[in-house]
Amino acid sequence: MKVKQWIKTPKGYVILCMLAYVLLASAGTMDIKGVVNAGIAVSVSVAADMLGTSLVKKKRTPPYSAVITGLIVALILSTSASWIIVAATALLAIVPKYVFVNKKKAIFNPAALGLLLSSLLFQTGQSWWGAFGDLPAWSLIFPVIGGYLVTKRVNKFPLVFSFLGTYFVLLLIMGIFQFGDATDALRIPYINASLFFALFMLTDPPTSPAKYKDQIIFGILCAVAGAMVYAYFGGLIYLFVGLLAGNLYHYARTRPSYRTQLLTR
Amino acid sequence: MAKMNSKWVILCSAAIGAIYTAGYFTTDTLAAIQQPVPYSQVSGSSGNQGSKLDSQPAGSQVSVNVSQPTSKPASTKVKSKATTPTPAPTVKSKYINGTFYGAGNNRRGSVQVAVSIKNDKITGVEISDYRMRYSQDYIAGLPQEIIQNQSAKVHNVSGATYSTRAFRDAIQNALDQALNA
Numbered sequence: 001m002k003v004k005q006w007i008k009t010p011k012g013y014v015i016l017c018m019l020a021y022v023l024l025a026s027a028g029t030m031d032i033k034g035v036v037n038a039g040i041a042v043s044v045s046v047a048a049d050m051l052g053t054s055l056v057k058k059k060r061t062p063p064y065s066a067v068i069t070g071l072i073v074a075l076i077l078s079t080s081a082s083w084i085i086v087a088a089t090a091l092l093a094i095v096p097k098y099v100f101v102n103k104k105k106a107i108f109n110p111a112a113l114g115l116l117l118s119s120l121l122f123q124t125g126q127s128w129w130g131a132f133g134d135l136p137a138w139s140l141i142f143p144v145i146g147g148y149l150v151t152k153r154v155n156k157f158p159l160v161f162s163f164l165g166t167y168f169v170l171l172l173i174m175g176i177f178q179f180g181d182a183t184d185a186l187r188i189p190y191i192n193a194s195l196f197f198a199l200f201m202l203t204d205p206p207t208s209p210a211k212y213k214d215q216i217i218f219g220i221l222c223a224v225a226g227a228m229v230y231a232y233f234g235g236l237i238y239l240f241v242g243l244l245a246g247n248l249y250h251y252a253r254t255r256p257s258y259r260t261q262l263l264t265r
Numbered sequence: 266m267a268k269m270n271s272k273w274v275i276l277c278s279a280a281i282g283a284i285y286t287a288g289y290f291t292t293d294t295l296a297a298i299q300q301p302v303p304y305s306q307v308s309g310s311s312g313n314q315g316s317k318l319d320s321q322p323a324g325s326q327v328s329v330n331v332s333q334p335t336s337k338p339a340s341t342k343v344k345s346k347a348t349t350p351t352p353a354p355t356v357k358s359k360y361i362n363g364t365f366y367g368a369g370n371n372r373r374g375s376v377q378v379a380v381s382i383k384n385d386k387i388t389g390v391e392i393s394d395y396r397m398r399y400s401q402d403y404i405a406g407l408p409q410e411i412i413q414n415q416s417a418k419v420h421n422v423s424g425a426t427y428s429t430r431a432f433r434d435a436i437q438n439a440l441d442q443a444l445n446a
Contacts, residue, residue, distance in 0.1 A: 080426040125399060125425055133372065157269040161277040168281060172288035183292040186285065189372050212269075236399075 010154045010205065011064040017146035018071040018200075021130045024142060028135045031079050038074035040083050041090040045070030048094035056098055065110075065206075069093050072111035072201065075130025076193075077118075089118035102255050105206045108247045112201055116240040126236050131196035133189025140192055147199025156203040158212045162219030163198050170227040180231030197239045207247050214253060222246035359385050360443040366393065367442065369434025373397055373427035376404075380411075380439040387415055390436070397428045404428045411436055 006012045026034040049066035052058075073089050081089075093114025100107040118124040132139040151160050168186075175182040184190050202208060202222060209218050226242025229235075360382045368377045374397035381389035390408035395401045403425035410419045417436040422429045 078426055080421055123400070123403070125403075127426065152268075152274075155268050157274055157277070161281060164281045165277075165284060168284040168288055172284060172291060175288050175291040182288065184374075186289050186292055191285075 010150065011068065013150050013153050014068050014200065015064065015071070017150060018068065018075060018130070020146070021075060021132075021142065022071065024139075025075075025130050025132055025135065028132070028139065029079075029129065031129075033079040034074065034129055037077060037079060037081065037083070037086045038071060040086045041074040041077075042067050042070035044087045044090040045073070045094050048091055049097070052094060052098040058104070066094060069110045069114070071130075073114060075196075076111075076115055076126050076128050078125035078127040079129055081124060085118070085122055085124055088122065089114050089124060092117045092121075102251050107207070107251045109201060109204050109207045109243050112240040112243045112247075116237055116244065119237050119240075128189060128193040128196060131189070131192035133192040137188055140188075140195065143192065143196050143199065147195065151199055151203050154203050154205050155210075156205075156208065156215060159202055159208060159215035159219045160198050162216040163202055163223045164194075164219075166220045166223035167194065167198075167227055170223065170231075174227070174231055181234060185230060193239065197243070201239075201243060202246070207250065209250050209253065214250070218246045218249060221249050358445055360440070361445050363443070364389075365439040365443040367435040367437065367439030369431040369436075369438060371427055371431055371434075373399070374431065376428065376431040376435045378408075378432065378435040378439055380436060380443065382443050387412055392432070397431065399425050399428050401428075404432050407432050 007016060022035055022038045026032060045066040046063045049063045049069075050060075053060055053063075070090050070093075073093055074086065077086055077089060091114075093110040096108055096113050097106040097110050115124075115126065119126065127133065131143050147160075151157055171182040171185050174180045175186070185194070202219070209215050222242040222245060224242075225245035226238045229241045230238035362383050364379050364381045366377060366379050368375060370376070375394070376392060376397060377394035379389075379391045379393045380387060390411045392401065392404070392408065403422050407419050407422070407429070411417065417433055417440060419429065419433055419436075
């Protein structure tokens with residue numbers, strides 16, 4: 001595949017966007033550690049993915065998905081996270097891809113699961129620096145434009161809109177009734193995290209539905225689960241929990257029925 | 266599969282933007298209330314001699330969670346006591362004795378601290394208010410580090426960079442207020 005063709009693929013779009021964010025956000029915050037972490041996370045993700053592919057005897061393809069997972073992990077983890085934590089998080093993201101499988105596809109979004117596990121196991125700090133949370137508000141335009149291009153390419157607008165619409169309505173209700181901390185969630189840097197999450201993580205093709213109707217239900221489910229976790233527990237993992245709830249719904253919709261399983265045996 | 270019409274994309278984006286704006290302005294008053302108010306000097310006495318460790322306004326009480334260099338208990342409660350300013354000493358001290366409050370904040374929240382100073386030494390540091398999204402446990406060891414270092418310099422806590430920065434700024438803020446002009 002030629003470079004021009006590759007760039008036009010969804011994975012090509014995402015990788016280019018994320019590489020641009022790594023460079024732009026690092027330059028904006030004048031912190032080179034983000035670039036270093038990205039290198040570590042991508043290297044570990046790719047190595048683990050290649051090992052996993054050979055272990056399950058899967059057809060070898062360029063590990064672009066692993067590159068994306070590594071980049072997402074690096075863009076979300078705090079730049080002050082130690083290299084061991086970055087590597088461990090990348091590993092936690094890739095391993096479940098080969099453990100929780102449905103129709104040869106990962107059930108859970110790798111980056112979301114890895115970051116959630118990392119947060120629970122190592123209390124890892126997540127700053128979402130790659131979503132430009134530490135930079136002036138206008139810089140939010142970068143993830144929004146890049147995210148819209150990616151969403152258009154993978155045809156997931158109904159998912160993104162149903163998620164953001166439900167999420168903001170719930171935060172509005174929380175704000176009116178002064179329940180939970182909607183104030184923070186609607187402001188920088190949390191709004192950066194929500195938009196980055198909606199445009200780049202929810203739209204992951206293997207772990208989200210393709211049909212519009214399913215996309216809408218998936219988006220609403222992720223928003224409701226995430227907002228509930230945020231309202232009751234706060235913290236930083238609410239978005240990941242929401243996505244994993246959506247992944248479970250998608251799995252329930254697509255898994256072979258018990259009857260089909262019996263017939264295929 | 267047919268792709269979503271561009272007009273619908275624009276319409277949905279506008280609708281979501283409107284909902285977001287409504288939520289933003291609904292919580293605007295709350296955001297203003299949540300802004301930390303920088304503390305001014307709460308108590309203190311000029312000079313190094315004759316002042317108690319913590320002189321607080323009447324009726325207030327400060328918990329000083331400190332491990333003193335001597336073998337004093339780790340947690341001491343010092344009741345408020347009105348102090349009489351003492352005459353300035355011959356050698357001018359850097360800091361005024363007393364307890365000073367400082368605030369540090371960033372986009373992730375705010376930290377407020379109470380710093381006790383006696384004879385130019387930081388004798389007690391307490392996190393008096395913590396409003397960061399990360400757990401306070403991350404920076405629980407920093408007050409002790411301040412006392413050991415006798416300055417606002419603390420090592421960056423991995424995974425709690427923003428809490429560390431806010432804490433450091435709060436300490437510096439308190440020390441600036443304690444400066445004997």
